[in-house]
Amino acid sequence: MASNSDAPLDDLMMAMDVVDTLRHEEGQVARELKSDERDAAMVERLRQVYASQGIDVPDHILKAGVEDLKRDRFVYSPPAAGFQRTLAMIYISRGTWSKWLAAAFAVVIVCIAAWYFIVKLPAQRAEADLLARLQALPATYSELVGRIDTLTENTDIEATAERLATDGNLALSDGNNEAAFKAEADLRDLVGRLQEVFEVRIISREGVPTGVSRIPESNPDTENYYIVVEAVDPDGKILDRKIVSEESSEAELVDKWGQRVSETIYNAVRRDKMEDGIVQKGVLGQKRRGELDIKWRSGVQDGAITKW
Template sequence: MLAMDVVDTLRHQESLATKELDDDARKAELVERLKRIYAGQGIAVPDAIVAAGVKALEESRFVYTPTPPSLARTLALLWVDRRRWGLAAGAVALALVLGIGSYSYFVVGGARRTAEAARIEITETLPANVAKLKRTALDEAVTPEAKARVGEIAGRAEAALARRDVAAVKAGLTELDSVVATLRDVYQIRIVTRPGERSGVWRQPPSKSSRNYYLVVEAVGADGRVQPRSITNEEDQTTTTVTKWGQRVPQSTYDTVARDKQDDGIIQMTRLGEKRRGDVDVRWTLPVQTGAITKW
């Protein structure tokens, strides 16, 4: 231990020690100087111990010399520091697992779930909806014409199912839903005969020599209330929801109504047509033509 202390003292006076050790003739003087240093500290050091310390310094004893790099050294260091490296490796492995899991769930799994949802929609959900609406519409339909209309619409939707055309199937469902609402409608088409309001108008199309005749009408429900209707104006092809419109009629129908009103200013026969439950079309009391106007 004392020899090690001598070496440590020499290290703290490295410039002196290096200089003295380079000259063998002055090693004795170095030994004496070391003895004086220890004597000043109240420590008696035998000459043999001092000489052994000097020799140890020359031989690089008590000095740690790192092992040169090698596979064995690397493996040994990894083993010594295995806890820290294990935590790091675990974190990397966890990140990889989470990353792969997220990709699998959100990307691969998402695509699979989307495909499965689309399969269920076209093979289960939409067919069930088409069948249900078809049954409802047929139950509401009364006339052969109404049943034929339902069959036509349902047939288009079923054909779209067969070719897996989702957009066309949904369009068919919308149409079936609309025809069910139409079948349930009940109202009368009545000619407007209130004071200060016109009951009929006529138009002179620029490209025709003959006139177009219209009776101003409204749809009145079973409760006596006027029902708004979606009407397409044949003059500009715009469709709007209105409470009254001009229904195109032959001149003979127009003249008949005009004569009725001219008698006493009142139209006795105001009902122009009737929409019954279970029908898809209005049953007209007087002859009418296809076409309507919403402005006059």
């Protein structure tokens, strides 16, 4: 008898069918017969099965099928569990887990990019901007002091500018950034105030009172007088001014306010307006370039109100 490896394909296929049939018949045969009778009984049972189907199977194929059944030939046995089997299963399932891995990797990349552009990059730019501003402050102090010297000949104002610059440089050397920037802001504010030029004019248009009076709660025996005014620059633009009200002690940014005056000025302005409805002497004070304070007409007092 030839070896199984050299058997014709038809014989091999028949042997596989025999083994498959045996598996269905083996349980019944095993229950009915002893071990030494089982092989012969299986061969006989197979012969009958195939004969009933009109198939003539040679005895050598039937016997070979019984032997193959004993050796579990043509039976799939899964590989034993182990590291190699685990690697094989991972490789086989790569089509599934690789998609999830790619998606997770993409999410991580997006999160890292978002963190960099939303958090890290702005922080780096802010830090770089802060460093650049700090490094430029000494030159900024010098430039602002020079502008102040150009704007005014008032030695007190010039001394104030020098003091602010010195304080700023000391704050820089001490690492006090807040104080250093405050010195810069104070110098810029000083420059802005020195550059201002405007007139404080009495308002004499419809809908706005020219003057008001108040009896303060703290001193009911006294009456305070106020002329309603506005600041107007050389181009005729009405300016906003930060005014501290003596009634509320709060600073407000307003485009008109009541300036406290003596009773003499108050009555003079009232008479002036009553003559023709227009205040002829409408300028109550002047703010000149290079000066910090308004130069008021005689009789103007300290104090103002923002509501009436």
